[in-house]
Amino acid sequence: MPAPPQAAGHATAPVVARDAAPAFSPLYQQIKVLLTHSLQGGEWRPGELIPSELELAARFKVSQGTVRKAIDALADDRLLVRRQGKGTFVATHAEREVRFRFLRLVPDNGKSGGMARRFIDCRRQRAPADVARALALRAGDPTLQVRRVLSFEGRPVVLDDIWLPGHAFKGLTAERLSEYRGPMYRLFETEFGVRMIRADEKLRAVGADAESAALLEVEPGAPLLSVERLSFTYGDRPLELRRGLYDTSAHYYRNELS
Amino acid sequence: MPAPPQAAGHATAPVVARDAAPAFSPLYQQIKVLLTHSLQGGEWRPGELIPSELELAARFKVSQGTVRKAIDALADDRLLVRRQGKGTFVATHAEREVRFRFLRLVPDNGKSGGMARRFIDCRRQRAPADVARALALRAGDPTLQVRRVLSFEGRPVVLDDIWLPGHAFKGLTAERLSEYRGPMYRLFETEFGVRMIRADEKLRAVGADAESAALLEVEPGAPLLSVERLSFTYGDRPLELRRGLYDTSAHYYRNELS
DNA sequence: GAGTGGTCTAGACCACTGA
DNA sequence: CAGTGGTCTAGACCACTCG
Numbered sequence: 001m002p003a004p005p006q007a008a009g010h011a012t013a014p015v016v017a018r019d020a021a022p023a024f025s026p027l028y029q030q031i032k033v034l035l036t037h038s039l040q041g042g043e044w045r046p047g048e049l050i051p052s053e054l055e056l057a058a059r060f061k062v063s064q065g066t067v068r069k070a071i072d073a074l075a076d077d078r079l080l081v082r083r084q085g086k087g088t089f090v091a092t093h094a095e096r097e098v099r100f101r102f103l104r105l106v107p108d109n110g111k112s113g114g115m116a117r118r119f120i121d122c123r124r125q126r127a128p129a130d131v132a133r134a135l136a137l138r139a140g141d142p143t144l145q146v147r148r149v150l151s152f153e154g155r156p157v158v159l160d161d162i163w164l165p166g167h168a169f170k171g172l173t174a175e176r177l178s179e180y181r182g183p184m185y186r187l188f189e190t191e192f193g194v195r196m197i198r199a200d201e202k203l204r205a206v207g208a209d210a211e212s213a214a215l216l217e218v219e220p221g222a223p224l225l226s227v228e229r230l231s232f233t234y235g236d237r238p239l240e241l242r243r244g245l246y247d248t249s250a251h252y253y254r255n256e257l258s
Numbered sequence: 259m260p261a262p263p264q265a266a267g268h269a270t271a272p273v274v275a276r277d278a279a280p281a282f283s284p285l286y287q288q289i290k291v292l293l294t295h296s297l298q299g300g301e302w303r304p305g306e307l308i309p310s311e312l313e314l315a316a317r318f319k320v321s322q323g324t325v326r327k328a329i330d331a332l333a334d335d336r337l338l339v340r341r342q343g344k345g346t347f348v349a350t351h352a353e354r355e356v357r358f359r360f361l362r363l364v365p366d367n368g369k370s371g372g373m374a375r376r377f378i379d380c381r382r383q384r385a386p387a388d389v390a391r392a393l394a395l396r397a398g399d400p401t402l403q404v405r406r407v408l409s410f411e412g413r414p415v416v417l418d419d420i421w422l423p424g425h426a427f428k429g430l431t432a433e434r435l436s437e438y439r440g441p442m443y444r445l446f447e448t449e450f451g452v453r454m455i456r457a458d459e460k461l462r463a464v465g466a467d468a469e470s471a472a473l474l475e476v477e478p479g480a481p482l483l484s485v486e487r488l489s490f491t492y493g494d495r496p497l498e499l500r501r502g503l504y505d506t507s508a509h510y511y512r513n514e515l516s
Numbered sequence: 517g518a519g520t521g522g523t524c525t526a527g528a529c530c531a532c533t534g535a
Numbered sequence: 536c537a538g539t540g541g542t543c544t545a546g547a548c549c550a551c552t553c554g
Binding site: 286321323327341342343344 | 541543551
């Protein structure tokens with residue numbers, strides 16, 4: 001179905017534009033794009049097994065090594081997961097190992113007890129200008145606004161304000177959210193076909209306002225870690241804006257630099 | 259000079275332990291270890307060109323492809339930098355593109371004007387217990403303690419307290435630091451042969467104490483972003499503990515999740 | 517043009533999984 | 536055992552840099 005890309009390397013034709021712009025793109029990157037389209041189009045869904053390297057090589061009329069390089073790149077991007085002896089699977093937020101993979105909060109005293117969620121609010125609302133800008137919507141477009149608190153060992157630690165584009169999350173309600181067990185991003189995958197693949201965060205220290213202080217059970221003005229996260233699906237399309245306030249008196253935000 | 263690793267794959271001998279523990283390690287990872295040792299031992303210094311893939315393949319008696327995979331891994335770890343047509347170089351904190359690569363602070367209004375440094379203090383001091391633990395020293399071991407302020411557009415934004423193991427940084431003085439132009443980690447490389455390759459950070463929101471408030475020109479109690487960074491050289495040896503306080507009223511800490 | 521890294525292929529064998 | 540990904544090799548050609 002996808003147009004087989006032109007051969008290259010071994011003994012054949014020019015790869016791409018020969019005249020104006022060089023714009024050289026290696027074969028394995030073209031394969032990567034084709035695979036991404038299949039993921040985006042839902043040919044293989046989160047958690048599913050994709051065809052073997054040899055099958056894909058036959059489909060795209062390239063060698064196994066070339067397919068392998070494309071899959072390697074997608075695995076690096078965390079879109080695919082390789083399992084030796086079993087095959088290659090579409091990554092998902094449902095796997096035990098990666099649940100809450102975007103949550104970088106770590107308790108000071110090593111072990112993390114259970115996490116509890118409480119949904120405070122969930123309503124449809126017109127997008128304020130700043131939210132609209134972040135989500136690439138028009139101001140006033142319908143959005144879904146969710147407010148919730150995460151607690152660890154019975155103490156509230158995170159207050160999240162979440163904005164979602166209304167069109168992509170039709171039918172999402174407070175009940176749906178509160179009765180769902182498991183990570184939010186997993187619900188997005190299974191119920192709305194929305195898969196978050198990466199996110200940008202902006203961190204600052206702020207003082208707690210009265211409302212946040214009450215919800216997090218801290219003094220007004222107490223220092224809180226503000227975490228503004230913008231999450232993206234395929235094609236770098238932003239699909240969630242999340243403004244979090246973290247009480248870091250017994251937890252810290254972990255980051256690794258390299 | 260290094261013992262050539264055993265062959266594998268094509269048509270030859272068992273690779274490694276056959277009896278008790280499987281402990282299988284692919285050839286290219288063994289090559290990676292050998293290359294790391296050469297880096298660590300100073301055979302090739304930061305910024306220098308390492309031998310070509312073909313030369314290394316000959317030295318280690320493996321194919322070019324295997325050396326390539328090892329170098330790819332080291333390039334992913336940011337220990338090496340590949341430049342097509344030129345060769346492969348030892349990564350350094352001196353390169354224009356990666357200067358201050360560990361500093362994630364971004365000004366709200368896009369463009370970053372100049373950065374100014376002011377060294378407030380630099381003294382030899384016995385390691386407090388917590389610092390010693392982080393740096394894998396014994397409490398009371400000699401350390402160097404540096405305090406400095408970073409300013410952007412004339413306004414103080416970052417207050418850093420830096421601890422360095424005394425033995426690795428003999429001869430580092432306040433003058434040396436203040437007269438040096440360029441990133442600190444570059445000075446560490448050129449003057450002390452210490453190359454930082456990765457770091458862990460712990461972030462929290464805290465209230466400014468009197469001293470910090472004065473130095474950062476904020477109100478006492480104002481929310482500040484606390485960034486505790488532990489930096490590592492080769493072999494995961496910690497060689498710097500840095501406690502930073504960031505005024506995030508006009509800057510934010512940027513992070514990318516994937 | 518020589519030398520470097522980058523891509524592509526083809527084929528062999530190894531390690532792991534599950535029926 | 537067959538089938539999957541993982542490693543290794545050998546050789547060809549492409550893209551880039553620099554003298």
